Amino acid sequence: MKKALIFGASTGLGKSMGYVLSEKGYDLILSASDTSEIAKNASDMKIRYSNEIDYISLDLFRADDIKIEEYIKKCFSIHSDLSTLIITSGLNDPEDNKDISNDIIEKLVNVNYLSVIKLINLFLKHINLNSHLEFRIVVCSSIATSRNREKNNIYASAKLALEAYCEGIQHAYSKHSNLAIQVYRLGYIDSPKSYGQKLLFPPLDPKIISKKIFSNLSKPYRRFFYLPHYWFYIVKILQLLPWFIYKKLNF
Amino acid sequence: MYLNKKIKSFDHLEISTTRVYRPESFKSMTQIFLNEKNTITRGSGLSYSLASGNNNSAITFNKFNRIISFSPERNEIEVEAGIKLGEFVSFLYTKGYYFPVLPGYPEITLGGCLAFNVHGKGQFKTGNFEQSVLDFELYHPKYGVQRITKENPIFQLSIGGMGLTGVILSIRLKILKIPSDKVILQKRLCKNFAEALEILINESPKYNYVYSWHDFNKEKKSFGKGIVFMEKFHDSFSTNELASFEFPSRNIESRFPLCLYNSLSIQLVNIYYYQKEKINISQLLSYKNTVFPIYGNEIYYRFFGKKGFHEYQVIIPIEKFIKYIEKLNLIIKKYKIIITLSSLKIFSGKQTNLNFSSNGICLALDFPVTPNSHIALSEIDILSIEYSGILNISKDSRINEKICKAIFNDYEEFKNKLYEYDPDVIFSSTLSDRIGITR
Numbered sequence: 001m002k003k004a005l006i007f008g009a010s011t012g013l014g015k016s017m018g019y020v021l022s023e024k025g026y027d028l029i030l031s032a033s034d035t036s037e038i039a040k041n042a043s044d045m046k047i048r049y050s051n052e053i054d055y056i057s058l059d060l061f062r063a064d065d066i067k068i069e070e071y072i073k074k075c076f077s078i079h080s081d082l083s084t085l086i087i088t089s090g091l092n093d094p095e096d097n098k099d100i101s102n103d104i105i106e107k108l109v110n111v112n113y114l115s116v117i118k119l120i121n122l123f124l125k126h127i128n129l130n131s132h133l134e135f136r137i138v139v140c141s142s143i144a145t146s147r148n149r150e151k152n153n154i155y156a157s158a159k160l161a162l163e164a165y166c167e168g169i170q171h172a173y174s175k176h177s178n179l180a181i182q183v184y185r186l187g188y189i190d191s192p193k194s195y196g197q198k199l200l201f202p203p204l205d206p207k208i209i210s211k212k213i214f215s216n217l218s219k220p221y222r223r224f225f226y227l228p229h230y231w232f233y234i235v236k237i238l239q240l241l242p243w244f245i246y247k248k249l250n251f
Numbered sequence: 252m253y254l255n256k257k258i259k260s261f262d263h264l265e266i267s268t269t270r271v272y273r274p275e276s277f278k279s280m281t282q283i284f285l286n287e288k289n290t291i292t293r294g295s296g297l298s299y300s301l302a303s304g305n306n307n308s309a310i311t312f313n314k315f316n317r318i319i320s321f322s323p324e325r326n327e328i329e330v331e332a333g334i335k336l337g338e339f340v341s342f343l344y345t346k347g348y349y350f351p352v353l354p355g356y357p358e359i360t361l362g363g364c365l366a367f368n369v370h371g372k373g374q375f376k377t378g379n380f381e382q383s384v385l386d387f388e389l390y391h392p393k394y395g396v397q398r399i400t401k402e403n404p405i406f407q408l409s410i411g412g413m414g415l416t417g418v419i420l421s422i423r424l425k426i427l428k429i430p431s432d433k434v435i436l437q438k439r440l441c442k443n444f445a446e447a448l449e450i451l452i453n454e455s456p457k458y459n460y461v462y463s464w465h466d467f468n469k470e471k472k473s474f475g476k477g478i479v480f481m482e483k484f485h486d487s488f489s490t491n492e493l494a495s496f497e498f499p500s501r502n503i504e505s506r507f508p509l510c511l512y513n514s515l516s517i518q519l520v521n522i523y524y525y526q527k528e529k530i531n532i533s534q535l536l537s538y539k540n541t542v543f544p545i546y547g548n549e550i551y552y553r554f555f556g557k558k559g560f561h562e563y564q565v566i567i568p569i570e571k572f573i574k575y576i577e578k579l580n581l582i583i584k585k586y587k588i589i590i591t592l593s594s595l596k597i598f599s600g601k602q603t604n605l606n607f608s609s610n611g612i613c614l615a616l617d618f619p620v621t622p623n624s625h626i627a628l629s630e631i632d633i634l635s636i637e638y639s640g641i642l643n644i645s646k647d648s649r650i651n652e653k654i655c656k657a658i659f660n661d662y663e664e665f666k667n668k669l670y671e672y673d674p675d676v677i678f679s680s681t682l683s684d685r686i687g688i689t690r
Contacts, residue, residue: 011314012275191275
C-alpha cells in the first residue's frame with residue numbers, strides 16, 4: 001500500500017487529489033490549516049474506501065521551523081514508509097499589486113515558498129532513498145510564473161522561486177533514480193479562488209487535473225507539466241511578446 | 252466571490268437574478284453572512300418552484316457532500332446536506348443498505364429532501380422524509396451551529412421548512428438493510444380511475460411501492476384508463492457482491508424552443524406507452540433501474556419548450572376522490588388543457604405546517620403552459636379547497652398566500668413561529684415571499 005502526504009487537502013485540487021488517491025488504494029495524511037475540513041475529508045474517505053486516512057493541520061503562514069519539524073516527524077511516525085509528498089497549497093491576495101504592504105509580502109512568500117521548501121527539505125531528510133520504494137514529490141505551481149505582471153507579482157515570484165528550488169533538488173538527487181520531482185504549472189482550475197471570476201478560458205474540474213497528476217505518479221518523470229496542456233503554447237506566446245506590447249497588457 | 256446568475260424554477264415559470272455563492276468550507280460559508288443580510292441555501296436547484304433563489308443571494312451547497320459517519324450496526328448514516336441522492340443510494344447499495352424515501356431524480360440533494368419533507372413511491376408505507384430523519388445539524392448566523400433533535404421545536408419548523416430556519420449542514424438518517432439486488436415489478440391494467448383506486452387500495456399492503464399512470468384524455472367509462480405499477484424486493488440476492496453504480500449527470504433543465512405537446516402527439520404517446528408497458532406485465536429488474544423513474548427520461552421535460560409547464564399535485568381524501576376527479580375533468584375539458592402525465596399514489600399521515608402530507612390519494616398532473624392554463628388552475632384550486640385537498644407548494648410556482656391560508660390550517664402558526672425564530676428574515680426565497688411567509 002502506497003503512502004502519501006497531501007498538503008492543501010482541505011478544498012479544491014488538494015481535496016480532489018485525496019479522493020483520487022484514496023480510491024486508488026493509497027493510505028494518506030491530509031494536511032491544511034483548516035483542521036475541521038481535513039478531519040471531515042479524512043472521515044469521508046475512510047468510510048468510502050476503507051483506507052488508513054490521517055490528518056494533521058499546519059498553517060504554513062504561522063509555522064516556524066520547530067513546528068514544521070515537529071509536523072514532519074509526526075507524519076513519519078504515522079507512516080515511516082511515506083513515499084509521496086504532494087503540495088497543492090498556495091495563497092494569493094487581492095492586495096498583491098504595486099501598493100502591497102510588507103506584511104502581505106511576508107505572508108505570500110512564507111506560504112508559497114519559504115515554508116514549502118522547508119517542508120520538502122525535511123521530507124527529503126526523512127526518506128530512505130536506498131530503500132526499494134519509489135519516491136515522488138509533486139509541487140503545484142501556476143501559469144502566473146510564466147511572466148510576472150502587476151497583479152499577483154509576489155505570488156508569481158514566490159512560485160517561480162519554488163520551481164527553481166525544485167529544479168535544484170532534482171539536480172542534487174539526480175543519482176537516485178527512485179526519486180522524481182514533478183512540477184505542475186496549473187492553468188485555471190475550478191476552485192473557490194476562480195469561482196465567479198471572468199476568466200479567458202473555462203476553469204477545469206479539479207477531478208480531471210487530479211487524475212492526470214495521479215497517472216503521472218507511477219512514471220519516473222522529472223519535469224514541468226502544463227495542465228491543461230494548451231497553456232504551454234499560451235505561455236510561450238506570452239513569453240515571446242516584445243516588452244512594448246507586454247507592458248500595455250492589462251490582465 | 253459570487254456569480255451573478257439568473258435562476259429559473261424547474262417549471263420555468265419563476266425567475267430571479269441572484270448572487271450565487273459556492274463555499275467549499277464551513278468557515279467560508281459563515282463569512283458570506285458578513286456581507287449578505289438575506290439569503291437562501293441552494294441544492295441542485297431542481298425544485299419546480301423557485302425555492303432556492305431570491306433577488307438577493309443564494310448559497311450553493313453542492314461542495315458539502317461528505318459522509319460524516321456510517322454505523323451499519325445501528326442502521327444509521329450521517330451525511331452532509333449537499334450530497335446527491337444518486338451518490339447516496341449508490342454508496343448505501345455497495346454496503347448492503349437502502350434508503351426508502353426517494354423522490355424521482357438522482358441529482359436532488361438530501362438537504363433539499365429535508366427542506367421539502369419529500370415523499371417517494373411508497374409514501375403509504377414509509378411516510379415522508381421526516382420519518383427517516385433522526386436529527387440534523389443546522390447553522391443560523393444568530394444561533395451558530397445547533398444539533399436539532401426531534402424534541403427541539405425547530406425540528407418541526409425545519410422539516411418541510413423550505414430552508415428558512417438556516418443552512419442544513421448534515422442529516423443523520425435511518426437506513427434499511429437491502430433485501431435483494433432485484434425488484435419485482437407487477438403491472439395491472441385498469442379501465443378507469445375507479446378501478447385504479449380499488450387496485451391501489453387492495454394491493455398496497457403487499458408491495459413496497461404502488462403507483463399508477465393514466466391516460467387523462469380518454470372519455471366516459473374509459474376516463475383514466477391506465478396501469479397500476481406495484482414493486483417489491485425479490486426475496487433473494489442474485490449476486491454475492493453489490494457492485495457500485497453511478498448516475499452520471501444529465502441535462503434535465505434545458506428545453507426546446509417550442510412546446511411539442513398537443514392533443515395529437517399526446518394521444519399517440521399515450522397509446523404507445525400503454526401498449527409498450529402492457530407487453531411485460533411482470534418484470535424482474537435490477538434495483539438501480541427502479542430507484543429513479545425520471546432518470547433517462549429527461550426529454551419529457553424538454554418537450555414542454557421554453558414557456559414551461561405546470562405540475563399540480565394534490566392529496567384528496569379517498570372517499571371524495573372519484574367525485575373530485577370527475578369535476579376536475581370538466582375544468583380540464585372546459586379550458587382545453589392537454590394533460591401530458593397523470594399519476595396516483597396512496598398517502599398516509601398527518602398534515603402539519605405546510606408539508607405535503609395527509610391521508611388520501613395523491614394526484615399529480617403535468618401540462619404545458621397555455622393562455623388558459625392559469626385560469627384553469629385557479630378553478631382547480633377552488634375545487635381542491637372544496638374537497639379538502641392539500642397542495643404541494645414545492646411543485647407549483649403559482650400558489651399564493653390566499654390559497655395557502657385556505658389549505659393549510661397551520662399557516663399562521665408556522666409563519667409566526669418562523670418569524671419568532673428568524674426576526675431579521677435572514678433566510679427567504681422567491682417561493683417563501685410569494686406565499687407570504689417571509690414578506
